[in-house]
Amino acid sequence: MSAVVTPGSVQTAEHSQSHRPDPNYLTHTKGFLSWALTLDHKRIGLMYLVGILTSFLLGGILALLLRAELFFPGEQMFSNDGYNQLFTLHGAVMVFLFIIPSVPAALGNFLVPVMLGAKDVAFPRLNLSSFYLWLAGTAFFLVALFSTGLDTGWTFYTPYSTLTQGPVVAATMGVFILGFSSIFTGLNFIVTINTMRPPGMTWFRMPLFLWATYSTSIIQVLATPVLGITVLLLAAERVLKIGIFDPAYNGDPVAFQHFFWFYSHPAVYIMILPAMGIISELMSVHSHKAIFGYRMIAFSSVAIALFGFLVWGHHMFTSGMAEVTTIIFSALTFTVSIPSAIKVFNWLFTMYQGTVSLVTPMCYALAFLFLFTIGGLTGLFLGSLSTDRHLHDTYFVVAHFHYVMMGGTLIAFLGGLFHWWPKMIGKMYNELGGQISALVVFIGFNLTFLPQFVMGSRGMPRRYAQYDKEFEFLHQMSTVGAFVLGMGLFIAAGVLLSSLFRGRKAPANPWGGDTLEWHCESPPPFYNFLRPPVVKDPYDYSRLVYDNRVGGYVERPEDRASGSHK
């Protein structure tokens, strides 16, 4: 049972309508408007994918520029103002344009209805408008990018953001619009999962990716409006000089931080929960074994979503809040760590007595376990009050959040992309190339961010365009790592893009998964399923066997059921 390509399984990439009675969702209608006005969740997902990957490229270039500037301690290519704009835009582009939408919009939109055996989401038009809202918000952001001076940091702390000259209003209006994109997506998924599960798919027979998506959607709907109000208040303050946050008019700057982090902390769970959902799928499918402790993973997803609303103050331990407040926030912060730890153990033990296949998605999933563990464990130093007093606002924090957001969410996103690429695009990619990309990304990532923990505990503050000479060597290691990481990401992009032209045609089930998306063609027809598929346990691998002629997995002849569409 291996994924080796044998001569018999290689098929040509092209297919004409005359050979296939059902055109897939990519080909069944043509023309710009058929995409621009599509209501097909799969096309919307694909458009989102292109959009967010472009944003990721932009954010990544900004990162490489700022790491290059930091190679030497003094001013190099950029003035202090230039550097301040670089880190502001890097953060804002990555957080708002890339990471928050990434998994739900690009992968979730595609997968949620298919995993439910449904034809589309509950509200297809709302789905399309989510996409256009994302585009509009992005446009505002690009205005901020190309006009001069947005240099507040992605966190827009007052009173600096009320006083500074840059395009704060344009950027915050972009955030406001993007917020609606996120809210509508969340709303759509909640209704879809609540009301469109097929007969037989009780809550505890759902794929874990859907549990993750559902928990994320709750956060999106409840938390994002708070961000919307916050940026509106900030814009109003700038324009009308009301005095909410600006002490010159009797406002309270720390109130802004409370407002901002009340959303932005749950936002990081919007980022990580879908990624955890992906890892649950990847670990299970590529170990050919049902997930260990399904219920605990499901419950922990909801627990993380709910507890995540209670801990925002841990971003503000040094701001001057009362001790009782900080102590309570510290205690609550530790409660969120436990469900995450449980998930890591469950994923690990999914491999126990399974059949582990080290294909590219699995390489990324294993990288996730390594990197997310480091990210999560380093949160312990920051949640605890005495160590945080030293580490807050240093590079230790920068390293921590890159480990969880990038080593966590991005790595899981890439793993998911490689995992579902055959389903979405209908092509297999070069497996060795994919594995190499995972290795280079892994090495580059650690080289970039491990030195930053040490820098931070040694006292290197964040958001510094210039720094003291004693930090030079660590910064240089970090910069070299960043370029290696960038190279790995370009390799991954190259592998996927070249599959568009040279990849062999993907079978319906290349990996041997049992969730419903593997029961339709690759790529799926525009209607997903002709008849609602029969719903069984989503992690029952005993019925699947590898078929060399097809180059993928099929149901064992004795188990072949009538509902699957082959």
Next chain:
Amino acid sequence: MIQPWLLADEPASFWFPEQASTFASEVDWFFHAILWICIVFFVLIVAGMVYFVWKFRQRPGYQGSPEALHNNALEITWTVIPTLIAVWIFVRGVYGYLDMMSPPTETYDIEVKATQWNWSFKYPNGALSNDLHVPINKPVKLIMRSEDVIHSLFIPAFRCKTDIVPGRLNIMWFQAIKEGSFDLYCTEYCGTKHSVMQALTVVQSQEQFDAWLAEASKPPEDPIEWGKWLYERQGCKGCHSIDGSLVVGPSFKGSFGTSMEMSNGEKVTMDEQYIRNSILNPQTQARVNFAAKINQMNSYAGKLKEEEISALTAFIKSLK
């Protein structure tokens, strides 16, 4: 002017600068305790991962079993033990934190003024300094305020940090246990020169500190020297250079007596009256190209006495 990146706190151990305050030993010990806990869990997880990948890898002749597993004893253990560890870490963190937040009743108080992009430390006898001099082995309390945006005072060697929020006073205390000079950074992003808004924390024996304080309390008698002394301590240096380079506001070099174009088109000569007006009512006039930047300059009305303004004028006059 010392280039900031030449000031260095060489790390005393792999993770930390020197332990120069009473807080440092607890923070460092506790950090290492958490670190070891993390290492244990990390090694268990990664070793487990490598072992399982190896032992259960797909290969000819091996067939794993696809059924779901669960093990109540294991799952309870790996929930309870991390919970207990998390509780311990939380409690120990509060213990160190309460010490940091509870200044002793008798402290030597220093007022800190943070502005974009300058530190100014004011001692009980009125002396002003740009660097934070403190006596060794005495509890010191900093009463901190900002004139503009949020800053944060961080002394890595002391392991302490507190934000400085405009509109309120934030307090931080420490007790230095080692003589020497240690970095003092601004660590809450505050604009253009955030990364170079640095000072030194100079810990001295009581005798040396007293001597320093006596010197610092006396502004220079010569008016030009006094003007320069004020230029360095009252925040002018943060935005105006004296060597012709553009920082934020115009350089003072060679500007006295010259005719300048204002942003409203008028031509004005820089004389004593102009300087006095710029200090007391900066927002009423701006040179051309500085109309936007002038908003960042606060008025010094009530903060500088007339003699001090004269001294500053004498200093600016002297910069040919």
